[in-house]
Amino acid sequence: MLLEADRVSRAFGGFLALSEASLTVESGEIVGLIGPNGAGKSTFFNCIAGDLAPSTGRIRFDGIDVTSAPAERHALLGIGRTFQVPATFVELTILDNVMVGAFLRHHRRGDAEAKAMEVLRLTGLDHMAHQRAGILGTPGRKRLGIARVLATEPRLLLLDEALAGLTPGEIRQAIDLVRRIHASGITIIIVEHIMEVILTLAARVMVFNQGRTIAQGTPQEVVNDPKVIEAYLGHHHKRRRARASP
Amino acid sequence: MSPRTAATLALAALLLLYPLLVSGLNGAAFFQDVGATLILAAISASAWNIVGGYAGQVSVGHAMFFGAGAYVPLLVFNLWQWPPLIGMPFGVAVAVLIALAVGIPTFRLQGHYFSMATIAVAELIRIVVSNWDLLGASIGIQGPATARGWWDLTFRSSVPYYYIFLAALAALLYATYLMERSRFGYYLRAIRAGERAAASLGVPVRRTKLAALALSAAFTAVAGSLYAFKLGYVNPESGLGILVSVQMIITAALGGAGRLWGPLIGAIVLVPLQSATNSWFGGSGTGLTYILYGGIILVLARFEPGGLIELWQRLRGSGGAKIEGTHAA
Amino acid sequence: MILLQAAVNGLLLGAVYALFASGLTLIWGMMNFINFAHGEFVMLGMYAALLIATGLNGGPAVYGPGAAVVLFLLGILVYMLLVKHVMRGPMLAQILSTFGLALLLRYTAFFIFKSDFRTLPQSWLSGTVNIGGIFVEIPKLVAGIVAALVAVGMHLLLTRTALGSRLLAVAEDRSAAMLMGIRPDRMQALAWGLSAASAGIAGALLAIAYPFSPEVGATFALTAFVVVTLGGFGSVPGAMIAGLIIGLVDALSAYLIGPIYKDVVVYGLFVAVLWIRPQGLLGTL
Numbered sequence: 125m126l127l128e129a130d131r132v133s134r135a136f137g138g139f140l141a142l143s144e145a146s147l148t149v150e151s152g153e154i155v156g157l158i159g160p161n162g163a164g165k166s167t168f169f170n171c172i173a174g175d176l177a178p179s180t181g182r183i184r185f186d187g188i189d190v191t192s193a194p195a196e197r198h199a200l201l202g203i204g205r206t207f208q209v210p211a212t213f214v215e216l217t218i219l220d221n222v223m224v225g226a227f228l229r230h231h232r233r234g235d236a237e238a239k240a241m242e243v244l245r246l247t248g249l250d251h252m253a254h255q256r257a258g259i260l261g262t263p264g265r266k267r268l269g270i271a272r273v274l275a276t277e278p279r280l281l282l283l284d285e286a287l288a289g290l291t292p293g294e295i296r297q298a299i300d301l302v303r304r305i306h307a308s309g310i311t312i313i314i315v316e317h318i319m320e321v322i323l324t325l326a327a328r329v330m331v332f333n334q335g336r337t338i339a340q341g342t343p344q345e346v347v348n349d350p351k352v353i354e355a356y357l358g359h360h361h362k363r364r365r366a367r368a369s370p
Numbered sequence: 371m372s373p374r375t376a377a378t379l380a381l382a383a384l385l386l387l388y389p390l391l392v393s394g395l396n397g398a399a400f401f402q403d404v405g406a407t408l409i410l411a412a413i414s415a416s417a418w419n420i421v422g423g424y425a426g427q428v429s430v431g432h433a434m435f436f437g438a439g440a441y442v443p444l445l446v447f448n449l450w451q452w453p454p455l456i457g458m459p460f461g462v463a464v465a466v467l468i469a470l471a472v473g474i475p476t477f478r479l480q481g482h483y484f485s486m487a488t489i490a491v492a493e494l495i496r497i498v499v500s501n502w503d504l505l506g507a508s509i510g511i512q513g514p515a516t517a518r519g520w521w522d523l524t525f526r527s528s529v530p531y532y533y534i535f536l537a538a539l540a541a542l543l544y545a546t547y548l549m550e551r552s553r554f555g556y557y558l559r560a561i562r563a564g565e566r567a568a569a570s571l572g573v574p575v576r577r578t579k580l581a582a583l584a585l586s587a588a589f590t591a592v593a594g595s596l597y598a599f600k601l602g603y604v605n606p607e608s609g610l611g612i613l614v615s616v617q618m619i620i621t622a623a624l625g626g627a628g629r630l631w632g633p634l635i636g637a638i639v640l641v642p643l644q645s646a647t648n649s650w651f652g653g654s655g656t657g658l659t660y661i662l663y664g665g666i667i668l669v670l671a672r673f674e675p676g677g678l679i680e681l682w683q684r685l686r687g688s689g690g691a692k693i694e695g696t697h698a699a
Numbered sequence: 700m701i702l703l704q705a706a707v708n709g710l711l712l713g714a715v716y717a718l719f720a721s722g723l724t725l726i727w728g729m730m731n732f733i734n735f736a737h738g739e740f741v742m743l744g745m746y747a748a749l750l751i752a753t754g755l756n757g758g759p760a761v762y763g764p765g766a767a768v769v770l771f772l773l774g775i776l777v778y779m780l781l782v783k784h785v786m787r788g789p790m791l792a793q794i795l796s797t798f799g800l801a802l803l804l805r806y807t808a809f810f811i812f813k814s815d816f817r818t819l820p821q822s823w824l825s826g827t828v829n830i831g832g833i834f835v836e837i838p839k840l841v842a843g844i845v846a847a848l849v850a851v852g853m854h855l856l857l858t859r860t861a862l863g864s865r866l867l868a869v870a871e872d873r874s875a876a877m878l879m880g881i882r883p884d885r886m887q888a889l890a891w892g893l894s895a896a897s898a899g900i901a902g903a904l905l906a907i908a909y910p911f912s913p914e915v916g917a918t919f920a921l922t923a924f925v926v927v928t929l930g931g932f933g934s935v936p937g938a939m940i941a942g943l944i945i946g947l948v949d950a951l952s953a954y955l956i957g958p959i960y961k962d963v964v965v966y967g968l969f970v971a972v973l974w975i976r977p978q979g980l981l982g983t984l
Contacts, residue, residue, distance in 0.1 A: 173570065174570075175566070175570075194569065195566075195569040195570050196569050196572055196573060196574050196575065198570075199569075199570060199571055199572030200572050204570070204571075205570055207566075207567065207570070211564045211566060211567035211570075212564075212567075213559070213560055213563035213564055213567065214563065215559075215562075215563055215789075216559060216560075216563055220556065220559075223556055224556050224557070224559075224560040224568065224571055224573065225571045225572075227553045227556055227557070228571060228572035231553050232553075233551055233552065233553070236553070236556075272567075272571060273570070273571065275571075276571055276572055422791070423791075426789070426790055426791060428790065428791055428794045428795070430735075430794075430798065471970070472970075474974075475970075475973040475974040475977065476973055476977075478977075479973075479977050480731075480932075481790055481794075482727070482733040482794075483928065483973065483977065485733070485735075485794055486733065486924040486928065486969075487969070487970065487973060489920075489921060489924070490921055490924060490925070490966045490969050490970070491966065491970060493917075493921060493962070493966060494962070494963055494966040494967065494970075497959070497960070497962055497963050498963060501959055501960070562789075562790075612917065616802065619795070619798075623791070623795060627791055657806040657809040657810050658806075658810060660802055660805075660806040660809075661802075661803060661806040661807055661810060663799075663802055664799050664800065664801070664802030664803030664804075664805070664806060665799070665803055666799070667795050667796075667798065667799030667802065668781070668795075668796060668799035668800055668803060669799075670792075670795065670799070671781075671785055671791075671792040671793075671795040671796035671799055672781055672784060672785060672792075672796060675785075675788060675789055675791055675792035675795070
């Protein structure tokens with residue numbers, strides 16, 4: 125068991141954003157987190173990433189308690205994450221962006237640079253290595269964000285809406301990249317709005333609504349779960365399905 | 371040899387030969403003195419640059435580190451007749467302690483707290499020193515009037531000081547150059563570029579900021595000591611005043627904060643300018659120099675925060691249109 | 700008895716601190732921006748009062764409103780020409796922008812008015828009153844009470860009026876506010892106007908009771924920093940309470956230790972707050 129989140133809750137003042145969310149992830153899985161806006165999936169995500177400390181509950185990574193560990197420690201232990209709005213280091217070059225990640229495991233500049241170039245080749249950004257990261261548009265920045273965190277050699281990768289705002293062609297490329305990352309042995313948790321992406325990539329899906337998890341299972345199971353349809357896909361889908369059946 | 375290396379060597383040669391080049395002029399001593407002041411200003415600004423430029427943690431109270439470096443050596447001379455040089459490491463130690471006292475509580479908070487704290491603590495120290503007889507109160511303290519030996523560093527001419535300062539500057543710039551290329555340097559720049567993202571990549575943000583501040587404080591204290599050796603005198607205004615802090619910031623920012631050569635370029639522009647305006651405006655009593663400084667800082671911040679280096683790079687077209695990052699992998 | 704007198708004076712002064720600190724924390728909470736020239740805004744309020752008194756022969760009743768109008772306009776101007784543009788940029792530029800402005804304002808005032816301490820011309824607002832054995836100078840009493848009223852008024856404006864809720868909406872969530880049809884840019888400019896006006900009025904009130912010079916801006920800026928930190932990030936009620944506390948500490952330190960060291964106590968308190976309770980009284984971290 126690589127990651128174990130045990131009844132994690134998080135309150136902001138009086139508002140309970142997340143309530144008793146539990147999740148176990150085995151090494152090598154791809155797990156999807158879905159749910160409407162404000163459902164608590166981002167809060168849960170940030171708790172696992174170490175950005176937020178849970179109000180109650182425990183999170184264990186590879187047996188180590190990381191519940192209140194800072195983000196830096198998470199990265200050191202092998203949990204990497206991307207940001208929904210790419211937090212690119214705009215003033216630095218694309219290579220330097222990735223080198224910051226590479227330096228985590230490679231303390232010497234030469235080694236870090238080599239690792240960074242390797243990751244840039246993997247993500248198709250190597251030809252722009254020495255340009256300022258600020259020139260990239262959002263899709264490029266998202267790709268750079270992935271490259272950066274890959275350089276930290278994570279065992280668990282948390283992708284935060286990495287495919288939002290991409291064109292269909294770009295989505296196909298991104299899915300391909302995620303598959304390649306997964307194939308190299310990295311466990312992935314992906315938060316996503318786009319249902320088709322989750323259904324394609326994830327072997328297991330967890331559905332959030334109003335701070336609680338309302339369903340867990342394979343994509344097929346989840347899509348047919350009436351609770352999920354009600355919460356996430358909405359009345360519209362229910363009506364469509366009613367019309368579709370003879 | 372690349373143009374950049376050639377330019378760097380030319381600059382180095384110019385700086386090395388400057389005192390000799392001006393020795394034939396009328397008023398050579400004055401020019402040599404301005405030269406020494408210029409190099410010292412470059413040292414202080416380069417020291418500030420480590421934490422303020424590279425790490426992006428804007429200290430507005432660096433005078434307190436400068437003052438520590440200036441006061442402690444002269445103090446040990448006054449108390450125990452030691453050569454001020456011996457007091458320099460102690461000045462550095464005091465500066466680092468102050469740095470930790472300010473940095474440890476504030477670096478876990480958002481950046482404004484640190485900046486506010488640096489102003490407040492610098493002012494606190496200035497008031498205390500101004501009223502402490504042991505430290506000379508508002509009159510200040512003096513160093514050796516005549517040299518007991520070379521180790522008192524009391525020279526008549528500015529030229530020996532010029533070369534001592536130049537050696538210190540070279541050492542500091544070389545250390546900064548090494549740092550820039552190291553893991554620590556990348557981490558500093560990542561912190562400046564985006565703390566949250568940096569932490570997510572494993573950068574130990576608080577520890578790194580503290581290290582940068584401690585280094586910066588130490589080097590600034592060295593600059594303060596060099597100042598005390600040359601002038602042989604320090605008082606609360608010249609050692610701990612807000613204008614000392616302002617001078618460091620504007621010198622680094624004008625040339626280019628976060629760049630290796632920024633502070634030196636800033637000093638080359640500002641120190642002669644300040645000498646000139648001081649003689650035109652009749653001393654700093656009327657404050658016109660500082661109106662100018664305020665205006666320069668304001669304009670810099672508004673239009674070209676990257677300073678002259680950034681401006682020059684932009685004019686040369688190192689920018690570039692936005693390109694989409696997608697590419698057939 | 701004299702201790703009590705010092706305490707009363709301290710609270711009256713603290714009310715003025717509360718007023719200008721409220722303006723600073725409003726901007727801080729709303730735009731995550733610290734105005735390093737806020738102390739100079741107070742100083743300009745003082746000199747605005749002076750010019751009204753000497754140039755326009757206005758009486759004390761006009762000082763406050765006059766300073767308020769002048770500084771309100773200046774605040775908006777500073778926002779439109781400077782702050783709006785640096786807000787999107789690097790932290791260094793943000794901090795240096797108002798810091799540079801502070802220097803510019805301070806030394807321009809120095810240049811025009813020199814470094815002598817000035818007082819406002821004598822007016823009907825003078826004399827001392829005896830309240831239950833405590834002697835309070837009328838200018839200080841008026842300054843404190845008016846400051847308290849204006850500060851409370853500002854708090855009510857923010858929390859009880861439609862305009863206030865629009866301002867706070869922008870502070871809370873810019874994009875959501877935009878979706879509701881609120882123009883963040885306008886609200887921010889307005890906030891800057893209010894913030895500067897609060898500093899201006901405070902300055903005018905202080906000028907009635909105390910002598911002033913161009914360099915006092917630096918001290919007020921520091922006082923404002925201490926108060927907003929003690930009060931808590933972005934909390935106007937916090938700033939008001941903290942203002943009174945700092946005024947009290949200020950006056951009692953001056954009385955017990957001496958006027959020279961009172962600032963040391965206040966700044967020392969600042970450092971202590973940072974170490975022990977950085978979120979202040981009413982703030983959240």
